[in-house]
Amino acid sequence: MDPQASAAPAIELIGIDKRFGAVHANSNVNLKIERGVIHGVVGENGAGKSTLMSILYGFYEADAGEIQINGKPVRIRSSREAIDHGIGMVHQHFMLVQPLSVLENVMLGAEGGPLLAGGAKAIRKKLSELGAEYGLQVDPDAIVGELPVGLQQRVEILKALVRGAEILVLDEPTAVLTPPEADQLFDMLRVLKRQNKTILFITHKLREIMDLADRVSVMRRGEIVATYETAATSPPQLADAMVGRKVILKIDKGPAHPGGVALEARDLVVLDDRGVARVQGVSFALREGEILGLAGVAGNGQSELLEALAGIRPIASGEILVDGRPLPPLAFDARAMRALGVGHIPEDRQRVGLVMPFEACESAMLGFHRQPAFGQGVFFSRSAIIADAARLMEAFDVRPRAPLLKTANFSGGNQQKIVLAREIDHNPRIMLIGQPTRGVDIGAIEFIHKRIVAERDAGKAILLVSVELDEIFALSDRIAVLCGGRITGERNPDQTDAQDLGLLMAGVSERAA
Amino acid sequence: MSAPLKPLPAWADVALIPLVNVAAAFFISGLVVLAIGENPLEAVKLLIVGALGDLEGIGFTLYYATSFIFTGLAVAICFHAGLFNIGVEGQAYVAGLGAALVSLYLGAFLPGYSLAIVAILAGALFGAAFAAIPGYLQAKRDAHIVITTIMFNYVASALMGYLLVDVLRTPGQMNAETPGFPHYGDVPQFHELLKPLGIHWPVTPFNLTFLLALACAFGVWALIWRTRLGYAIRAVGANPTAAIYGGISPARVVIVTTLLSGALAGGMAANVILGEEHRLILEYTAGFGFVGIAVALMGRAHPAGIVLAAILFGVLYQGGAELAFDKPKISRDMIVVIQGLVVLFAGALEHMFRRPVAALLARRTTQPPI
Numbered sequence: 001m002d003p004q005a006s007a008a009p010a011i012e013l014i015g016i017d018k019r020f021g022a023v024h025a026n027s028n029v030n031l032k033i034e035r036g037v038i039h040g041v042v043g044e045n046g047a048g049k050s051t052l053m054s055i056l057y058g059f060y061e062a063d064a065g066e067i068q069i070n071g072k073p074v075r076i077r078s079s080r081e082a083i084d085h086g087i088g089m090v091h092q093h094f095m096l097v098q099p100l101s102v103l104e105n106v107m108l109g110a111e112g113g114p115l116l117a118g119g120a121k122a123i124r125k126k127l128s129e130l131g132a133e134y135g136l137q138v139d140p141d142a143i144v145g146e147l148p149v150g151l152q153q154r155v156e157i158l159k160a161l162v163r164g165a166e167i168l169v170l171d172e173p174t175a176v177l178t179p180p181e182a183d184q185l186f187d188m189l190r191v192l193k194r195q196n197k198t199i200l201f202i203t204h205k206l207r208e209i210m211d212l213a214d215r216v217s218v219m220r221r222g223e224i225v226a227t228y229e230t231a232a233t234s235p236p237q238l239a240d241a242m243v244g245r246k247v248i249l250k251i252d253k254g255p256a257h258p259g260g261v262a263l264e265a266r267d268l269v270v271l272d273d274r275g276v277a278r279v280q281g282v283s284f285a286l287r288e289g290e291i292l293g294l295a296g297v298a299g300n301g302q303s304e305l306l307e308a309l310a311g312i313r314p315i316a317s318g319e320i321l322v323d324g325r326p327l328p329p330l331a332f333d334a335r336a337m338r339a340l341g342v343g344h345i346p347e348d349r350q351r352v353g354l355v356m357p358f359e360a361c362e363s364a365m366l367g368f369h370r371q372p373a374f375g376q377g378v379f380f381s382r383s384a385i386i387a388d389a390a391r392l393m394e395a396f397d398v399r400p401r402a403p404l405l406k407t408a409n410f411s412g413g414n415q416q417k418i419v420l421a422r423e424i425d426h427n428p429r430i431m432l433i434g435q436p437t438r439g440v441d442i443g444a445i446e447f448i449h450k451r452i453v454a455e456r457d458a459g460k461a462i463l464l465v466s467v468e469l470d471e472i473f474a475l476s477d478r479i480a481v482l483c484g485g486r487i488t489g490e491r492n493p494d495q496t497d498a499q500d501l502g503l504l505m506a507g508v509s510e511r512a513a
Numbered sequence: 514m515s516a517p518l519k520p521l522p523a524w525a526d527v528a529l530i531p532l533v534n535v536a537a538a539f540f541i542s543g544l545v546v547l548a549i550g551e552n553p554l555e556a557v558k559l560l561i562v563g564a565l566g567d568l569e570g571i572g573f574t575l576y577y578a579t580s581f582i583f584t585g586l587a588v589a590i591c592f593h594a595g596l597f598n599i600g601v602e603g604q605a606y607v608a609g610l611g612a613a614l615v616s617l618y619l620g621a622f623l624p625g626y627s628l629a630i631v632a633i634l635a636g637a638l639f640g641a642a643f644a645a646i647p648g649y650l651q652a653k654r655d656a657h658i659v660i661t662t663i664m665f666n667y668v669a670s671a672l673m674g675y676l677l678v679d680v681l682r683t684p685g686q687m688n689a690e691t692p693g694f695p696h697y698g699d700v701p702q703f704h705e706l707l708k709p710l711g712i713h714w715p716v717t718p719f720n721l722t723f724l725l726a727l728a729c730a731f732g733v734w735a736l737i738w739r740t741r742l743g744y745a746i747r748a749v750g751a752n753p754t755a756a757i758y759g760g761i762s763p764a765r766v767v768i769v770t771t772l773l774s775g776a777l778a779g780g781m782a783a784n785v786i787l788g789e790e791h792r793l794i795l796e797y798t799a800g801f802g803f804v805g806i807a808v809a810l811m812g813r814a815h816p817a818g819i820v821l822a823a824i825l826f827g828v829l830y831q832g833g834a835e836l837a838f839d840k841p842k843i844s845r846d847m848i849v850v851i852q853g854l855v856v857l858f859a860g861a862l863e864h865m866f867r868r869p870v871a872a873l874l875a876r877r878t879t880q881p882p883i
Contacts, residue, residue: 312757335760344758352758355751362744366759369744379739 008071010035010198016065025051036196040209043219044441088160092172098145150181179502206235256477259288262461268318270308278304280485291462293476301485310344311337343428347435353419361389361403396421413444538854563835564828572717578827582726583780584805589814594770595750600662602802603669604640608779611639613793616694628698636782644775652764689795700788720788730816811859
């Protein structure tokens with residue numbers, strides 16, 4: 001490679017502009033990423049990070065602007081062209097075929113001809129070379145679906161490297177990892193950086209940026225608003241740049257005043273859709289006026305536990321007690337649980353909590369649509385439905401205040417506010433809250449956290465499930481950690497730290513002395 | 514992956530896109546007509562004049578349209594619950610049995626118009642009962658309703674064949690059909706109703722069932738968008754998981770929806786069996802149940818769209834018959850080709866013109882950035 005080219009930045013985006021109808025997703029984005037650095041991109045949801053990466057990876061074509069790779073302008077119209085230019089993408093949701101082996105997954109799309117044997121041999125050789133070079137060992141014959149998530153991600157990275165990627169783009173790579181797995185990933189990325197690979201790292205977790213990145217660019221409303229050397233910035237400065245105003249990362253919260261036990265689980269066992277026991281004997285007691293945080297890496301049974309408590313997933317054994325009274329295991333559903341005063345803010349609002357094609361006012365009564373307030377007799381009262389939705393939207397600052405707009409057309413944060421408004425407004429005594437701020441931008445997080453604490457102070461019993469340790473720490477009065485369907489420990493938030501919880505989340509149930 | 518476009522304005526979505534789709538279907542049909550050596554413009558003229566040129570043509574057109582409204586609504590109500598009911602043909606066929614049994618055997622006990630009313634209700638009941646089995650199997654046994662309703666069309670065909678040939682046929686009669694019904698149980702035809710008013714309408718099978726069909730269309734609209742049951746149906750259709758979260762039982766909704774669908778399919782029996790034939794004949798449904806799928810697709814599962822689409826298909830049926838009569842080279846099968854193309858463009862390729870139309874509209878409303 002001639003010296004001039006190596007002096008040029010690995011990627012330079014010049015004046016990238018992209019509109020989706022009225023939405024200006026990227027406006028005049030200029031971004032320079034030097035070779036051999038780890039460059040973070042942070043921004044709120046909807047700031048345009050994903051659009052920018054999709055343009056870089058050939059999913060979308062920019063309306064205007066230029067992409068230069070190693071100083072040469074290129075056009076990237078498909079992922080294949082991106083790969084040809086040395087760009088490898090590691091998606092948040094892995095693009096892996098679960099029942100195939102590691103080798104077969106890596107080979108997919110690069111078979112090298114109609115017969116597999118030759119390609120397989122070459123890929124196997126490459127895999128062992130890469131393993132030695134970067135310390136990325138994976139058994140090529142292991143079935144991907146049987147590997148832990150951290151290793152699956154390694155396979156994704158290997159896929160990119162085998163195809164000759166010089167530039168790796170990682171989209172929210174730690175969302176599914178335990179803290180120790182995330183540390184391993186970071187070590188891996190540092191090794192790649194030493195080999196002069198360029199790494200573009202997208203996240204909304206400021207801690208990771210501070211940990212890993214050499215440089216960080218902040219996106220807001222489709223623009224790059226600032227680029228800092230990581231060493232010369234701080235999380236508060238980044239947060240302010242992301243939101244465009246001062247943000248309080250820590251909320252004020254007085255001590256809890258727990259009352260009587262409102263919700264109790266005894267030896268709950270819950271199966272997932274495939275009949276695998278995901279909750280394996282969980283017991284806990286939740287009191288009025290306290291927030292019990294349930295920490296754990298995604299996929300360790302918290303979803304199934306929450307669904308079972310909400311009455312939308314049957315329990316295989318054990319019992320649930322509301323106000324000390326056991327519920328018959330087969331005779332309850334979501335309707336019955338609501339009638340008992342249990343509100344549920346589901347983890348996945350788009351799949352569970354809302355009906356996307358419905359008007360916002362229709363989504364805003366889901367679960368409560370039988371109430372006479374929405375119309376006596378057979379017919380609904382449209383005016384009552386719309387007025388109720390307008391009132392909720394006002395109280396929870398849902399934007400835009402459009403009860404007739406389709407639910408799908410609201411941003412993630414505003415969708416979440418619709419769910420929150422609906423559930424809180426009906427004044428449940430017990431609230432089951434799953435991932436209340438997933439995909440919600442920082443400004444809305446502040447609002448949602450304050451509301452949850454206010455509900456606690458009003459004497460509600462709140463069970464909070466979150467994979468964000470920051471959120472667990474910010475809100476919980478007690479923290480229980482779930483791993484492999486079991487509670488591996490309970491901690492007082494004042495007497496623990498991320499490392500301690502990380503061990504529990506990884507299944508180490510006793511604190512190392 | 515392609516970039517999402519700005520959503521179309523409502524009027525373009527409900528009116529312009531279907532029109533463009535129909536125009537495309539007619540254009541391709543025109544090429545076929547050209548290929549068999551006829552003048553497509555002349556053919557279109559004959560078709561339109563045959564269907565809408567005089568009161569007789571209009572009467573037949575609306576008579577066919579009445580059946581299409583019922584079968585279209587039957588398919589559409591299931592669409593809203595996320596179900597694809599292919600069995601409307603069989604359900605309408607069995608509904609005819611209900612209407613016929615009442616007319617044949619209860620005539621002595623039911624005076625005047627009450628016979629027709631009970632016969633219509635019996636038709637709806639039989640249609641619903643026949644739809645209930647696939648509905649139950651879907652709801653409780655996860656047997657896919659597409660598969661079961663296809664099979665149930667054959668069951669209906671075999672069952673009705675047996676009953677008409679071996680049980681209900683008048684002895685000594687060659688045709689596989691029931692005896693005629695008592696005439697006071699007929700659904701009155703419009704030419705009879707209008708005669709006392711001094712209005713002369715030519716004799717056509719166009720009967721009062723048409724008004725029932727319009728009322729059902731309005732009823733389906735009100736049910737789907739203005740009642741709790743409709744809310745539950747749409748929730749289950751759009752997102753069963755969210756429906757369960759909302760305390761709605763998808764199994765119950767699936768069963769209720771298929772019952773309603775079968776009952777709507779039964780409306781066709783009122784139109785054809787009670788309004789025109791006055792006896793039950795073999796294969797009286799003649800594929801109208803299947804065309805209902807096209808009607809529902811074209812009407813975008815909205816009752817207003819279904820009424821319009823049903824009238825369009827009524828025009829194709831009536832005009833096509835006239836066309837085949839005038840132009841021997843163009844057989845009745847040509848109409849099936851046109852219908853097929855309409856289904857292809859309005860259903861399978863529904864979104865083909867969406868992007869160009871959206872792009873065109875976007876260009877007209879906003880100047881592109883320079």
